[in-house]
Amino acid sequence: MITVAEQHTPRSLIVSFYGAYGxxxxxxxVPVAxxxxxxxxxxVDAPSVRSSVSRLKRRGLLLARRTADGAAGYALSEEARRLLDDGDRRIYARTEPKLSxxxxxxxxxxxxxxRHKRHLLRSRLGRLxxxxxxxxxWIAPARLYEETRNTLERLGLSAYVDLFRGDHLGYAxxxxxxxxxxxxxxxxxxxEEFLAAHEPVLRAWRTGSGGSAEDAYRDYLYALDSWRRLPYADPVLPSELLPADWPGRRSAEVFTALHELLRDRGAQCVRGATGTGVS
Incomplete structure (x- = not known):
């Protein structure tokens, strides 16, 4: 299970940055500088950035490329772009699941x-x-079928797994x-941890005590880096199966509001640093 201590590592923040603005x-x-x-x-200090970028490069997620003016930079590989695109469907999901x-x-x-593949399978299914x-x-809401199938095929684990779709008929x-x-x-x-960290940030921006484009960029990147793990730890179950005081809906609303308020403001900061037309 993910904890706050595992969040906001240099590598995680770089992945979140590329997901948001890369x-x-x-x-x-993106120019290295x-x-x-x-x-x-x-x-994140410069040595940590360089070390984390090197690891992401070795994993085939970042590619060394020259910018238009010849400066050293890094772009996403096709695999990394595909992983981020897949992640978007969870991170920015808006629809409520139905029990049916x-x-x-x-x-x-x-x-x-x-047996090492058994451990990998359990770990990957848990992360899905x-x-x-x-x-x-193992069981999950049916909407996760396509992503599960694609993930197991990509990892070479599909030969060990049968996938079924159906309803729960009891007895419990x-x-x-x-x-x-x-x-x-x-x-x-x-x-609750996400809400404790980011609900006050949303309140500050809504009351006008936010700040500059750099502040928006900082607050958004921290929120995204915290949030993007939650749709994987939480399968997002139908509301009728959850406790009445379930905090998941509220935390999703807080992240969505921060995304709408800050993502584009933060892009101004990124454009100023990179000199590129970040979308």
Whole structure:
């Protein structure tokens, strides 16, 4: 489970930056000097930026490219762009799930000789938002089927998994079963942590005590970096299956409001640092 201590690492902030501002229509690379300046705004020093960029480059997510004026820079690889585009569907989701949509089940069996793949499967299904219905049987809302299928194929794990779609027919009430399949108190705590950190920020901007384009950029990047993990830790279940005081809807509303208020204001700061037409 994700904790606050794991948030706002240099590498995570760089990924969040590229997700928010590094996907222009012309795929222009972000100059290294500008990236260092922009990450300094959120408290990341230059050596940490260079080290994190090197790791992302080794993973094939960033590509070294020259800018139009010949400066060193980094652009997203096709794989990184695809991962970010996939993430958008969760991070910026607006629709409420319906119980009638049903569930997707992942049933897997991995030979003992390849047990490292068993661990990878469990880890990846958990990161996709699956809960554990029984040993070797994982469950998630049916809308996650396509993303799950694509992820398992990309990781070479599809040979070990069968996927099914269907409804929960009992014997226990579905709301009670959901409380066994997922650690709802732990997920609720993540939403509460997000709200504690970012709801006051939203309140300040709404009351006019916000600030400059740089302030908007800083507040938005921190909010995005915190929020983008939550739609994976939380499968976003139908409201009738959740406790009446569930904080997930409120935290989603806070992030959406911050996105609408700050993302474009923050882009002014990015344009000033990079000299490019950030969209």
């Amino acid at each position: 996907r222009g229509p012309d795929d222009a690379p 500008a990236l260092i300046r922009l990450l300094a705004v959120v408290g 949509e049903g569930w997707v089940l992942a049933v897997f069996s991995v030979p003992e000789a390849e 938002g699956f809960g554990t219905a029984a040993p070797g049987v 009430a579905t709301a009670g079963a959901v409380a066994r399949w997922w650690d709802l108190p732990a997920i609720a705590a993540l939403h």
